Amino acid sequence: MRELIFALALLLGVISSPTGGELLSRDGDHDYEAPLPGSYNLPVVKVAPDGALVDSNGKSVNLRDLIRGRVTILSFIYTRCAAPKACPYATGVLSQLHRVSQDDSALAKNLRLVSLSFDPEYDTPQRLATYSEGINDEKSGCDWRFATAKSRAELENILNAYGQAVDKRSNPNDPQGPLYHILRVFLIDRDGRIRNIYSSGTLDPRLVLSDVKTLLLEETKLSKR
């Protein structure tokens, strides 16, 4: 355990570097140059489904209200997940995007991050509030919401509509967490349409950022017509 903490501390020293550019750099796992925003198209996958949620303040909210009006990154998670390529990774990517948005007023104004738990019995509003403690206290940076489904039945509808596979592990005490799930993160445009779907193999923060900016440039082009 001490070794792990030490390793994480070492990593923190690297990750706490001050600029977004250093945060989003090419590495061995993403060994390519990210495309220029606006140099490609992102076809519509489908309309992003709705669902009844409760947010980390305990307030009822519709999913469609969280994914409209801004370009949204929607990440399905559960806070007990310890699989390193799953929820911790996805939240890490969203964290990087949030940091970048602190130095980019257009992103801060036009981007929203949504972390949606599929473990409503454990991830109560109170737990989600603790999990996300401090995020929305930031003076700058884009909006980042945490929520879960209002009911188990509502959750099933949302998961089916988004194609988010979740199964219970046979060992509820599995060190990686009690649930199996495929990693799903969605890029949703301001009109509530899914424009990209990421998994662990494609969730490169540079690509996500390029996609977000591509959608914002697309809006600019459309508004000039």
Add this chain to the structure above:
Amino acid sequence: MKSFIVLSTAAFAFAFNLGFVCADETCSSPYLARIDGQEEFVYVWTLGVEGLGDGADKLVTVDVKPGSPNYGKVVSSISVDGRNEAHHGGFTDDRHQLWLAGLDTSRVFIFDVYTDPAKPKLVKTIDNFAETTGGAMGPHGAYPLPGRVLIPCLSNSKDKGGRTALVEYGNDGNYIATHWLPTKEDARGATNANLADGYCYDARVLPRKNALLTSSFTGWNNYMRDFGKLTADSEAMKHFGSTMVMWDFHTRQPKKIFQVAGAPLEIRWAWDPKHNYAFTATALASKLWLVYADDRGEWQAKEVAPISDVKGGVLPVDISLSADDKTLFVDGFGDGKCRVFDVSDPQQPKQIYEKQIGKQVNMVSQSWDGKRLYFTSSLLAQWDKKGADNEQFLRAYTWDGKELKPAFDLDFTALKLGRAHHMLFGSSKLGPNRTVARN
């Protein structure tokens, strides 16, 4: 951004330094959810034969669980509507559905393989493929991507030649996009535009390099024609692909075109995180080719070995690369042999073994541990051999690193099933490795 978020960011970076273990078939997409442990079923997409059984294409499920009383037996057979030139298929990335394509009718049959993997159920049929996709036809298979499938096609509805496209559908069957292969007239910025022929066959991704590689075959006019008559028609034989294309996967933009003469078919990327290369075999030229990143990171293609010294070639078809990137199995449809190459040095493959599998052999699927291989016989309805040479089978073997030994043999003609074609592994166990697929 307090403690949790910082810790998540740290874990995110830390994750990529962890090792990973995979089960499953070696040639599957890196985006595909993994099965846990040994495969329990082999799904066989089977061409119907007029007068044999119900004559329809069907999904045949074979039990391969060790110790099962049904080991090596057919446990399910589900017929679809008519004969469609059943060819290849693929799972959705969550492994809930198996999409099976018909090269002739351009229909795509979607099966639920999650509710009961032993008894797949047909849940949807896409029967307006050409109209929906803007003229792409001959869907060749389905390659899982996050939340969607990539369908490389072989032909087009306008002239039924070889110009074709990559098509994307969402996992719920909604059409997303069509990406036409580059041509000389419309290379879309790819280098070596003068080589572009617009043909396609396989499409495979190396996520780590954001690389999508496609190969090339021929159009409906040729693949639906009797093989003997086709090969005697010198004009028709000019209409085969002789290119591979490297794409920017994220943007779906073609970047570089390679000349690879003689219809390069199946693409197999290496799995090791430091191995930036893929193999293919050319059906008409009987050569192994390597597509690789050179010392400057530039993609190149080169011929690296002949496949047999048989005059006229052996019509190499499917290939299977072991999970450790050291062994490549190459099926020769012409002589029914599987040849095994040591590809530890990918620039210099060396044949180390060969085995007569049947009078004809097409597909080969290999388990992740490299201990089990499965072979099927059919290539195309009009290209399969005639008479007694038209054996139709699923044959299972074990591999000990030196020799293929028979495990079981299913005669698809005697069982009145049809022509056995593409195989995919199934299981009731989607394991903890489902989130760690990488390449």
